[in-house]
Amino acid sequence: MKRRDFINHLGASALGLAAIQEAFADGTILSNAPIQIPTNTGVSGRVVVVGGGMAGTTAAKFLRLWGGTGVEVTLVEPNAVYYSNIFSNMVLTGDRTLSQITFNYNTLVSKYGVKLETSAVTNIDPIGKNVRLSNGKTLAYDRMILAPGIDFDPLPLSGTADNQAKILHAWKAGAQTTALKAQIQSMTKNDTFILTIPPKPYRCPPGPYERACVVADYLKRVKGGGKVIILDANSGIQAQPTNFTNAFNNTHKGIITYVPGATINSIDANTGTVNTAVGSFNGKVINAIPTHKAGNLITQSGIGLANAGGGRWAGVNVLSYESTAVPNVHIIGDASSTTQPKAGHIANAEAKVCVDAIIKLFRGETVNQAPITNSSCFTPITKTTASWLSVVFRYDPATATMLPTGKGVVESNGASKDFHEDMLKWFDNLMSDTFA
Numbered sequence: 001m002k003r004r005d006f007i008n009h010l011g012a013s014a015l016g017l018a019a020i021q022e023a024f025a026d027g028t029i030l031s032n033a034p035i036q037i038p039t040n041t042g043v044s045g046r047v048v049v050v051g052g053g054m055a056g057t058t059a060a061k062f063l064r065l066w067g068g069t070g071v072e073v074t075l076v077e078p079n080a081v082y083y084s085n086i087f088s089n090m091v092l093t094g095d096r097t098l099s100q101i102t103f104n105y106n107t108l109v110s111k112y113g114v115k116l117e118t119s120a121v122t123n124i125d126p127i128g129k130n131v132r133l134s135n136g137k138t139l140a141y142d143r144m145i146l147a148p149g150i151d152f153d154p155l156p157l158s159g160t161a162d163n164q165a166k167i168l169h170a171w172k173a174g175a176q177t178t179a180l181k182a183q184i185q186s187m188t189k190n191d192t193f194i195l196t197i198p199p200k201p202y203r204c205p206p207g208p209y210e211r212a213c214v215v216a217d218y219l220k221r222v223k224g225g226g227k228v229i230i231l232d233a234n235s236g237i238q239a240q241p242t243n244f245t246n247a248f249n250n251t252h253k254g255i256i257t258y259v260p261g262a263t264i265n266s267i268d269a270n271t272g273t274v275n276t277a278v279g280s281f282n283g284k285v286i287n288a289i290p291t292h293k294a295g296n297l298i299t300q301s302g303i304g305l306a307n308a309g310g311g312r313w314a315g316v317n318v319l320s321y322e323s324t325a326v327p328n329v330h331i332i333g334d335a336s337s338t339t340q341p342k343a344g345h346i347a348n349a350e351a352k353v354c355v356d357a358i359i360k361l362f363r364g365e366t367v368n369q370a371p372i373t374n375s376s377c378f379t380p381i382t383k384t385t386a387s388w389l390s391v392v393f394r395y396d397p398a399t400a401t402m403l404p405t406g407k408g409v410v411e412s413n414g415a416s417k418d419f420h421e422d423m424l425k426w427f428d429n430l431m432s433d434t435f436a
């Protein structure tokens with residue numbers, strides 16, 4: 001694929017246009033016209049969207065944009081702002097500031113008429129079809145979308161409470177991102193950074209390898225050297241294997257050591273020792289990413305939503321993202337169990353398929369039986385170069401899952417400055433499609 005074609009493809013991807021064009025085969029809703037909430041769609045209903053991250057924010061916006069003013073949308077999110085995980089690795093190395101990856105919900109409210117509750121959902125009543133919020137309010141819904149992202153299993157830590165508190169994941173951007181950045185900045189060229197990767201599924205398959213690369217690049221450029229040890233609980237590199245193998249063996253040769261099969265047994269926070277199935281490793285900074293599960297709202301709902309992956313994830317019908325356990329409740333983004341990666345770009349695409357389905361269901365129509373989603377992930381390899389992967393998924397009726405189409409997962413031919421420029425545009429497109 002030529003670079004220009006790829007950018008065009010990505011522009012469409014970030015806007016979800018390829019998916020939308022397929023999803024809206026009748027073409028009635030799709031438009032590139034200036035944004036205006038339609039008033040005459042004939043659709044009405046109340047939707048509560050829980051979680052203002054990549055998935056939930058996109059859903060809230062597009063419910064209004066495509067459903068019109070008859071669709072009453074309330075977004076429930078406890079935080080006033082959203083720190084993007086995407087690009088947060090670049091905050092660790094000082095190439096971006098936290099404020100450059102901070103987004104708010106002002107446009108959602110002012111431009112699209114979404115109602116915002118800055119609060120958390122604490123209880124779901126699927127019979128009464130309402131949710132209780134931590135601010136004491138109760139919201140009734142006709143359909144609900146849950147997008148609470150992920151939570152973690154506890155790490156097997158020992159050591160003083162102070163030292164344990166220094167073991168960060170920074171896998172939810174925000175305060176931990178700033179704290180891990182300070183730890184990295186305190187390193188010298190004689191120090192070692194240990195990054196542990198949990199068993200799949202985890203959010204952003206290339207994300208940990210990307211982090212290892214940008215930290216290695218930072219140590220080399222700014223500190224004149226250092227070591228990065230990647231302890232991967234998986235048997236091999238989970239995304240862009242060719243590009244990352246090349247980055248570890250060539251671009252960051254002598255700095256990065258990649259260790260597969262490194263299931264963690266224990267971490268001694270006092271000595272900085274990580275004990276794994278393949279040996280013990282010592283570092284000054286331990287960046288341990290714990291094993292993931294769906295957001296606590298799902299696993300602790302008490303209504304059976306976590307019915308996939310051994311009770312860790314939410315099973316959904318990928319034609320509508322409706323829960324396979326609880327009717328009228330849809331689950332999108334990282335919390336759901338599908339064959340698609342846990343990533344922000346795909347969360348944005350899933351949200352649109354879900355919104356389209358809810359609007360059709362409000363109309364009494366059958367949901368689209370052939371949805372398409374897509375995901376692109378750019379990964380900085382150094383301060384000035386990046387690589388990417390891209391994949392398009394199509395619904396497979398035989399397995400009732402989303403399967404990669406065409407060439408499957410396509411990896412860029414190495415890392416380059418051009419791809420780094422494309423990455424900046426991709427991010428702006430994706431984030432404005434979600435928040436603006």
Ligand SMILES: Cc1cc2nc3c(=O)[nH]c(=O)nc-3n(C[C@H](O)[C@H](O)[C@H](O)COP(=O)(O)OP(=O)(O)OC[C@H]3O[C@@H](n4cnc5c(N)ncnc54)[C@H](O)[C@@H]3O)c2cc1C
Nearest residue numbers: 051053054055085120121148149204333334342343344345
């Ligand atoms: C370092 C890193 C790099 C990444 N890079 C990329 C990338 O390049 N490309 C890409 O596509 N993806 C990337 N990702 C992955 C991406 O960030 C996630 O997949 C994406 O954020 C998932 O969206 P989500 O809406 O499911 O969850 P989130 O974005 O985490 O949003 C969940 C929201 O739900 C809210 N919430 C939780 N519980 C409740 C409750 N009870 N009530 C109300 N609200 C609640 C939370 O406050 C949060 O705002 C990266 C991730 C990391 C960590």
